[in-house]
Amino acid sequence: MAPVKNGRILFNDIPSGYSEPGKTTIYDESETIDLNNAPLNSSFLIKTLILSINPYLRDKMQDPKDYGFAPHFDMNQPIANFSVGVIVHSENKGVKARDHLYDTFPFQEYFILPGLEDSRILKNKEGLLWSAYVGIAGMPGQTTYTAWREYAQAKKGETAFVTAASGPVGSLVVQFAKTNGMKVITSAGSDEKVAFVKSLRADVVFNYKKTKTADVLAKEGPINVYWDNVGSESFNAALTNTAQRARLVECGYITGYNGEGTPVKNMAVVFGKEITLYGFHVSSFLLKYKDEFYCEIPARVTK
Amino acid sequence: MAPVKNGRILFNDIPSGYSEPGKTTIYDESETIDLNNAPLNSSFLIKTLILSINPYLRDKMQDPKDYGFAPHFDMNQPIANFSVGVIVHSENKGVKARDHLYDTFPFQEYFILPGLEDSRILKNKEGLLWSAYVGIAGMPGQTTYTAWREYAQAKKGETAFVTAASGPVGSLVVQFAKTNGMKVITSAGSDEKVAFVKSLRADVVFNYKKTKTADVLAKEGPINVYWDNVGSESFNAALTNTAQRARLVECGYITGYNGEGTPVKNMAVVFGKEITLYGFHVSSFLLKYKDEFYCEIPARVTK
Numbered sequence: 001m002a003p004v005k006n007g008r009i010l011f012n013d014i015p016s017g018y019s020e021p022g023k024t025t026i027y028d029e030s031e032t033i034d035l036n037n038a039p040l041n042s043s044f045l046i047k048t049l050i051l052s053i054n055p056y057l058r059d060k061m062q063d064p065k066d067y068g069f070a071p072h073f074d075m076n077q078p079i080a081n082f083s084v085g086v087i088v089h090s091e092n093k094g095v096k097a098r099d100h101l102y103d104t105f106p107f108q109e110y111f112i113l114p115g116l117e118d119s120r121i122l123k124n125k126e127g128l129l130w131s132a133y134v135g136i137a138g139m140p141g142q143t144t145y146t147a148w149r150e151y152a153q154a155k156k157g158e159t160a161f162v163t164a165a166s167g168p169v170g171s172l173v174v175q176f177a178k179t180n181g182m183k184v185i186t187s188a189g190s191d192e193k194v195a196f197v198k199s200l201r202a203d204v205v206f207n208y209k210k211t212k213t214a215d216v217l218a219k220e221g222p223i224n225v226y227w228d229n230v231g232s233e234s235f236n237a238a239l240t241n242t243a244q245r246a247r248l249v250e251c252g253y254i255t256g257y258n259g260e261g262t263p264v265k266n267m268a269v270v271f272g273k274e275i276t277l278y279g280f281h282v283s284s285f286l287l288k289y290k291d292e293f294y295c296e297i298p299a300r301v302t303k
Numbered sequence: 304m305a306p307v308k309n310g311r312i313l314f315n316d317i318p319s320g321y322s323e324p325g326k327t328t329i330y331d332e333s334e335t336i337d338l339n340n341a342p343l344n345s346s347f348l349i350k351t352l353i354l355s356i357n358p359y360l361r362d363k364m365q366d367p368k369d370y371g372f373a374p375h376f377d378m379n380q381p382i383a384n385f386s387v388g389v390i391v392h393s394e395n396k397g398v399k400a401r402d403h404l405y406d407t408f409p410f411q412e413y414f415i416l417p418g419l420e421d422s423r424i425l426k427n428k429e430g431l432l433w434s435a436y437v438g439i440a441g442m443p444g445q446t447t448y449t450a451w452r453e454y455a456q457a458k459k460g461e462t463a464f465v466t467a468a469s470g471p472v473g474s475l476v477v478q479f480a481k482t483n484g485m486k487v488i489t490s491a492g493s494d495e496k497v498a499f500v501k502s503l504r505a506d507v508v509f510n511y512k513k514t515k516t517a518d519v520l521a522k523e524g525p526i527n528v529y530w531d532n533v534g535s536e537s538f539n540a541a542l543t544n545t546a547q548r549a550r551l552v553e554c555g556y557i558t559g560y561n562g563e564g565t566p567v568k569n570m571a572v573v574f575g576k577e578i579t580l581y582g583f584h585v586s587s588f589l590l591k592y593k594d595e596f597y598c599e600i601p602a603r604v605t606k
Binding site for chain 2: 059067068069228231235250251252253256257260261263264265266267268269270271272273274275276277278279280281284
């Protein structure tokens, strides 16, 4: 068989503000690969099935001299993130052709991996869509699963506020908070997303582009748990409307990834209201919860 | 004996910005008391010996409609805070004349207390100055003692940064951090205070009015523990210069008590650096630690 195109998404320029496909990243088709004769040398060849685009990738596009919480992408190399791939050929005893793998992989149609390292073989006996394994059954689901258990200290009858509630992290937070008997206030960025979050039985759902977060929280709060994915205005509004001893789970700060974000004006209430604010990366919890997560979540998604 | 003057400090006006003695508070001598014939009705008469002035009293002067973390003072009534008084006469079986009491008392030369409630009888077998019981052996000392144990997670070789390091809270933090084997960076607001903090063996001491906190931390950090008494510029500088998984102990936010304080620009690093930020009031820990605190600290102060 003749070699085939091997398309890749390359990191091409450091963005200021939002990243721009075609400029800060480019699609490159200059390479080819001979699928049947690529030299494996005891490794294996993977075909990419699913790529995950997460907000935190923006952080990896920072200038190397600037602070970033994740390792920066290398210029002119493929960007990379959590993905699902299928083995095409294997000379590695750990995997065989047609096995599916989940790990951080390059944004590239085909690639050769020297070994399994941290990759997970997905058995998928539940028959989920493969895309679920980069969403609720992957890193975003693990993010919610682990940090909710570590930090939320959910109590029946208390109130939670969740931003970006239609996303893979936020939507699972909504469901956990409801399961724990909390009143759940949520924000999302479109009417379609609002409808989806309503279907998850959130008590209060609003489109933050049409309704001011501060007004909703003043009426529906005070809040005991704030699950923060976005920062800035939502963070300010949440701080002002917390109950005493609230827990603020800092899962992301999306509004700050493309610039400085809105300054926080009322930090003094962290002290005044005896608030605890937990910043975390899911990677710090993976070992602790990985096995029980894969045992529990994919099975629950099928129900 | 004829009645004597009974001077009081009354709350007279809600301050905007700094409070002003003579305006927001006034000294009033209009009342008198007959020390030998005041009707006690099974209670006791106290003479005030020591009054404590703490930054948080500013919060108690807020407009009742505004947020405050402590109960507001009543207009035209004496302000109140932690104090030491001595019993003049007692008809209460729990105390006798010449016993010394510590509690929140009105700023008033003489007053009658109906019962002991939360007041502590100070035996002072260590022979400390009575003023120590509103400082290192009182609420400020308890603040450091309890929250350092709850939150600092001090590790030998790590670095701590302490603001207001010459005060009764900060100076004890410096000593605890040094005892725990940490490198200790400190700020204070005058050369005299700097000299005092140096005498406590802090590793780095600077006058924040002459040297920029951000510059010192960039050179001497990153910091693993930030003991924050002041907020604003120090808070911003600390956030920028924390190590991964730093602990930020929010003990006070003095720069925010007289107004809004400097906005915080870089809150995104709380998430990025997996920081935990603990806001607390000492009152929430008193029951848990009170006995061991009084067992340990006054004795150590005498050494």
